Amino acid sequence: MVxxxxxxxxxxxxxxxxQDGHMPKGVWDYxxxxxxxxxxxxxxxxxxxxxxxxxxxxxxxxxxASDWDTAFPVLSKAGVLTHLLLVxxxxxxxxxxxxxxxxVALEWQIYFLFPFVLLPLWRRFSILAPLLITIAFSYGILxxxxxxxxxxxxWLVACFVFGMAAALINFQQAFYRKLCYxxxxxxxxxxxxxxxxxxxxxxxxxxxxxxDRHRPFRxxxxxx
Numbered sequence: 001m002v003x004x005x006x007x008x009x010x011x012x013x014x015x016x017x018x019q020d021g022h023m024p025k026g027v028w029d030y031x032x033x034x035x036x037x038x039x040x041x042x043x044x045x046x047x048x049x050x051x052x053x054x055x056x057x058x059x060x061x062x063x064x065a066s067d068w069d070t071a072f073p074v075l076s077k078a079g080v081l082t083h084l085l086l087v088x089x090x091x092x093x094x095x096x097x098x099x100x101x102x103x104v105a106l107e108w109q110i111y112f113l114f115p116f117v118l119l120p121l122w123r124r125f126s127i128l129a130p131l132l133i134t135i136a137f138s139y140g141i142l143x144x145x146x147x148x149x150x151x152x153x154x155w156l157v158a159c160f161v162f163g164m165a166a167a168l169i170n171f172q173q174a175f176y177r178k179l180c181y182x183x184x185x186x187x188x189x190x191x192x193x194x195x196x197x198x199x200x201x202x203x204x205x206x207x208x209x210x211x212d213r214h215r216p217f218r219x220x221x222x223x224x
Contacts, residue, residue: 004156007107008163011114016171021123027115034111042104046083049098050075070095094151102151110160118161127165134158 014024023030053059053074060074073079079096082088088096089105121130138155141148148154 001156001159003103004107004110004159005163005166007110008114008160009167010163012164012167013171015119016167021119023115030115031111034108038104038108038111042086042101046097046101050080053097070099071097089149089151089153092149094149099151102153106151106153106156110157113157114160118164122164127161127168131158131161131165134161 015021018024074097076093076096078091079088079093082091082093083097083101083105086105086108088094089102089109094102094105118130118134121133134157135155138158141154
């Protein structure tokens with residue numbers, strides 16, 4: 001979660017320092033830089049893990065009562081294909097092969113939402129628009145009863161927007177800086193904490209969703 005917030009902050013910094021609110025070198029340069037940073041190490045790691053699994057038969061058999069169980073089946077066609085396309089976090093194969101890789105797919109997808117959805121909303125309305133929309137969307141998904149998976153993590157998109165907001169407060173026009181000092185942060189923090197506790201309590205009546213193959217997973221606001 002911290003990495004996602006920092007990612008939103010860092011990516012928003014050069015835009016917050018501009019006068020027109022656009023990427024200094026354009027969207028194409030943005031995607032080239034993102035691809036150079038994330039794709040080579042991701043695919044190198046994926047190929048190395050697949051090679052280890054192929055050449056070590058012991059890794060192809062699930063051990064007894066281990067966290068490694070969530071990575072099986074490791075060599076399914078759908079699992080490998082979704083990992084190659086960086087969409088495995090949106091499917092039942094999010095934890096296959098190497099469980100932590102779900103976060104790389106989510107980060108890659110946020111890179112597309114940033115210039116095509118989040119920035120236009122901010123420029124057209126304000127930073128409150130993408131913030132409220134992503135919060136409402138993630139909460140709606142969690143409360144919808146849909147069979148989502150824990151590795152889908154839609155609430156992390158809202159965390160990314162919080163990072164964007166922090167960059168604006170620090171480096172944008174004087175309006176944001178004045179707003180920073182006028183907002184009662186301690187009161188808002190307490191209010192937010194109470195809201196999370198209330199929402200988590202009211203969601204206790206919801207039936208647990210089967211979000212993985214081994215145990216029920218409660219997809220409620222307290223997890224988010």
